[in-house]
Amino acid sequence: MNVVVGLVACVGFLVLAAWVFRFAGRLSGRTYFRDMELTTAFGWMLSVFVAFWGVYLYIFVESAVFFRWAVQGFVVFAIAAWLFRLLGRNLGPGGTRRLFRQMPLTASFGILIILLYAILAIFAGVLAPHGQEEIFAKVNVLPGGDPAIGGDPAHPLGTDQIGRDLLSRLIYGAQNTVGIAFATTLIAFLLGGTLGFLAATLGGWLDQLLSRMVDVLMAIPSLIFALLLMTIASAWAGSQPHLLTIYMILIIAVIDSTRVFRLARAVGGNIVVMDYIEAAKLRGEGMGYLIFKEILPNATAPLLAEFGLRFCFVFLTIASLSFLGVGIQPPLADWGTMVRDLSQFINFAAFSPLTAALPLMAAGAIALLTVAVNFVVDWMLHRSSGLKE
Amino acid sequence: MNAKQLLKIRGLKIEGRSDETWTQIVNGIDLDLNRGEVLGLIGESGAGKSTVGLAAMGFARDGCRISGGSVEFDGVDLVQAPAATKRALLGKRIAYVAQSAAASFNPAHRIIDQHTEGPVQHGVMDKAESERDGMELYARLRLPNPDEIGFRYPHQVSGGQLQRAMTAMAMSCRPDLIIFDEPTTALDVTTQIEVLASIRDIVEQFDTAAIYITHDLAVVAQMADRIKVLLKGDEVEEADTRTMLSAPTEDYTKSLWAVRSFERPMKPSIPEGATPVVSLRNITAAYGTTDVLHDVSFDMHAGRTVAVVGESGSGKSTAARCITGLLPPRAGAIAFDGVDLPPDYRKRSKEQLRQVQMIYQMADTALNPRSTIGDIIGRPVQFYLGLRGAKKRARVEELLNQIELEPKQYIDRLPSELSGGQKQRIGIARALAAEPRFIICDEVTSALDQLVAEGILKLLARLQDELGLTYMFITHDLATVRAIADEVVVMKDGAVVEQGGKVEMFRPPHHPYTDLLLSSVPEMDPDWLDDLLKERGVDNIGDAAVGKM
CATH class of the missing domain: 1.20.5 (Single alpha-helices involved in coiled-coils or other helix-helix interfaces)
Structure with a gap:
């Protein structure tokens, strides 16, 4: 009950503040304040409130x-x-x-984050303080590196239930998760892009055949389909985790290539009807020239943007599969598995907020990369639409 | 401000945003409009006429802002007015008619529902009243079946009817001011007349003031009481229509007026028994199972221009598609130099393909936006003539010189970095690069301003004289025909109605359809529309006249 009263009081206070803010602004006679909706003013007040709260948290909360x-x-x-x-x-x-x-600054920010992840993934062996499979005697070391509250300077993020260094596993996780996601997306694009352009240019029965096949694949919910196929694949792979990883890459690539196919076919379809394609056809150009010199250069922007998005989705699919236990197999570190393994720590939130935040580290790593990729993608989309005008 | 004055714009400055900086696109325009008066705003594209028109409503497009000056409508400054005040005025006392009615109507709602939105919103009428009023307006605008047409969806009526429905919608609150932004530019000549006559009648009946924006001088001559000429955001001059037409003072205005005087000298008649370069014999063609061309035959001789005229849907472009081989005809044959061409372009040899080139209407979609000018023109040079490296570059530069563009400056640019007229020139150069004997020009000037279009026509004429090219010139604009054609073929509903030399075609007696087309082309005389309407009778204009034949 108290919580509800507090919340209502809080919102009421903000509304009042917003009204005062707008009133004060109108005294200055600016047109911006005159035409301002109360909701806009509320938004301003809310952001100021959140900013203050952030400052308070930063300075005063140990x-x-x-x-x-x-x-x-x-x-x-x-x-x-x-x-x-x-x-x-x-x-x-x-x-x-x-x-x-x-x-824009966001795009530059995104590129830097992606670069950082790439460096972490490539040089994981050099950068990580310990191996990803290395097990220490100290179990459940608290993060923060402060011995007074149960930390250890050798393990700045602490260790997990069986004594593996979490920082090292986070860094190796970049290598496994990001590397595999990149390979998967690349295969999905090669497959889906090629077939999509072919279907758009040739049309007719080939287009029908490919499109209907893709429809069938898309009709099955992708995560459940992937789970089903992974179960079969794990029986084939037996006890070889690397073979299973390869199967996983292929399965996710095929499932995701259907989305790429759709996009490539739609974009290609729009380009194929342009007069310059007609001019090239009337010139007597061959299929290769049409696809690579006339269609592809005009489709790169949407395809690149889709690449970024698709990369995020693949990444999340791998994390979910690992979370469910059929993806990347232990002892290989990966972020999805880490979230699952550390998830019980959330129960300790009341006693040790730091420990409870641990599963969020891996989740945050996923989120940050997703946001960074999307910043870059937004910029590319903007660029491609700007060029068309 | 005197009582008669409705709109008073002073020192209007508008800025547009590009590359993160604001550049001024309208540099301080003054404009006065009295009640019941029609002001014509003319200029080339980019002159800022639409921007000024929108600013008269206190509105600036996305990426634009009104940076200075005042727009006083009936004593209220719309630039400074709060949003609520503007909401009360817009739609009720100021209305806007956009260029493309087809794109401006919401396709998901019936026309009458969109019509009643304004009056209901502003509390002028309730819905039933407004519907009744709408039908009355449709009748006054001479729409067919006025009681029923409003209950259709926008795609179920023709472009000209939609444009009139939009005018009715603008009229629905009986505004004091309507802004017409190129309302007839996208229409055929015969439809255009109908819309023009309707707009003018209704504006007179309700004593509405209007700003009429267009680039077509002959149209503005019919509609406006006064004309204001704009150039690159500046006013060139303003005068009442008759003075402006008879005695323009500024050089720029005179050059606009002079465009229509371009005409080529007559060519000697075709020698007896000469083999035509391209000859269509009894072509019948179909999209799916519907025939769109019926038994079409005509010849095109070396070094001459054959203009193919007709309204949209008459089969002119389909005939061109048959010649290029994109649409193999169902019956009949196409001969090049007396030899039959394979009907499908895929079966034609490289040499046959080379001889027939095409220039497109929309240069924007005809040039690959990701290729440089050098690549666009260089490709046919390499493909057909096998030139590479320095030789290819030399040939491309030669071609660019031929189309009057400085090679060094343009060869590495992308199409998006060129103006509309320059893009069209690149299209011409690409066709020339194949060194063809026959070029199809599909409405090449209809998307361009008059001055630019004239430049393109002169260029085409010069190239024909120098290289002995044969043109098939598809157009719906009879002024263009008069300027460039040697022979004329008139088409209607997929069949040839009349054909012959230009002189004979422009001299009566004509086929009634040719007559209708010819008499529908607006002339620079302000009395032209009145005379025409008197001559044809009120019920016998445009669509109605076509229907009767």
Whole structure:
């Protein structure tokens, strides 16, 4: 009951603040305030409130270690992104300079995050303090590295129930999860893109055949379909986890290629009816020239954007499959499995907020990459639509 | 402000956003409009006429902003007015008619439902009243079946009817001011007349003031009491219609007026027994099972221009598709230099394909937006003539010189970095690159401004004289025909109605359909529409006249 009363009081206070804010603004006589809706003013007040709360959390709440890290990391990356863009604007050939000049800060931020993940994934063996399968005697070490509250400087993020270093597993997780997702997306695009363009250009019975096959595959819910196929594959793979990983890559690639096929066919279909394709056909050009010189250059922007999105989805599918226990097999570290293994820690939230935040580290790693990729994708979409005008 | 004055715009400045900076696109325009007066705004595309028209409602498009000046409507400054005040005025006292009615109506609702929205919203009438009023307006605008037509969906009526329905919608609250933004540009000549006559009648009947935006001088001459000429966001001059037409003072205005005077000298008649370059013999063609061409035959001789004229849907473009082989005819044959061509383009040899080239109406979609100009023109050079490297580049530069574009400046650009007229020139260069004998020009000037279009026509004429090309010139614009054609073929409903030399075609007696087309082309005389309506009788204009034949 108290919570409800508190919430209502809070909202009421914000509405009042919003009204006062708008009233004060109108005294200045600016047209912006005159035409302002109360909801807009409420939004402003809410953001100010949240900002204050963030500052309070950052300065006064001792235990909000991860929050402080997140804020610091965000600020550092924002500055880095700004510097990165500045660098791009002043160095290099004219083409890339122009590219950087029109780049929003979010895109630059996204590119930096992706670069960071790539470096982590490639150099995981060098960067990680311990091996991903290495088991230490100290079990359930608390994160934070402070011995006074049960931490250990050698394990800044602590260890899990069987004594594996969590920081190392997080870094190796980048290698496994991101690497596999990238390979899967690439295969899905090669398969779906090629077939989609072919269907769009040739049309007729080939188009019908391919499209109906894709429809059948798309009619089955993808996660359940993947689970079913993975169950079969795990019987084939037997005790070889690497073979199972390869099967998983192929299965997810085929399922996701149906979406790519749809897109490639739709985009290709729009391009095929353009007059310049007709001109090329009347010139007597062959199929290869049509697809690679006339259609593909005009389809790259949507396809690239789709690549980014598809990458995120594949990534999440792998994480969900691992979470369900049929994806990447232990002892290989991966973020989906980590979330599942550490999920019981959430029960300790009342006693040790730091520990409870641990499963969020892996989940946060997934979320951050997804957001970063989408920032870049948004920018590409914007660029491609801008060029068409 | 005197009592008669309705709209007073002073020092209007509008900025547009591009590449993250604001650039001024309208540089301080003054405009006055009295009640019941019609003002014509003319200029090329990019002159800012639509932007000024929208600003008269206190509105700026996305990416634009009104940066200075005032727009006073009946004593209220719309630039400074709060949103609520503007909401009360727009739709009720100021209305807007957009260029493309087909794109502006919501396809999911019936016309009458969209018509009644404004009056109900503003509390002028209730829905039933407004529906009755709508039918009355439809009748006044001479729409067929006025009691029934409103209950159709937008796709169920023709373009010209939709444009009139939109005018009725603008009239629904009996506004004091209507802004017409190129309402007839997308229509055929015969339909255009009907819309023009309706708009003018209804504006007079209700004593509504109007701003009429167009790039067509002959149209504005019929509609406007006064004309204001804009160029790149500046006013060139303003005068009442008769003075403006008879005695323009500025050079730019004079050049606009002079466009229509371009005409080529007559060519000697075709020698007896000459083999035509392209000859269509009894072509019948169909999309699916519906015949769209019926027994079409005509010849095109070397070094001459054959204009194929007709309204949309008359089969002109289909005939071109048959010649290129995109649509193999169901019966009949096409001969090139006396030799029959295979009906399907896939069966034609490279040499046969090379001889027939095409220039498209929309240069935007005819050029690959991701290829540079050098690649676009260079490809046929390499493909047909086998030139590579320096030789290819030299040939491309030569072609660019031929179309009057500086090679060094343009060869590495993308199509998006060119203006509409320049893009069309690239389309011409691509056709020339194949060194063909026969070029099909499909409405090549209809998407361009008059001055630019004239430049393209002159270029085509010069190239014909230099290279001995044969043109098939598809158009619905008879002014263009008069300017460039040697022979004319008139088509209607997929059949040839009349054909012959240009001089004979423009001299009576004509086939009644040719007569209708010819007399429907607006002339620069302000009395032209009145005379025409008197001559034809009120019920016998446009669609109605076509139907009777």
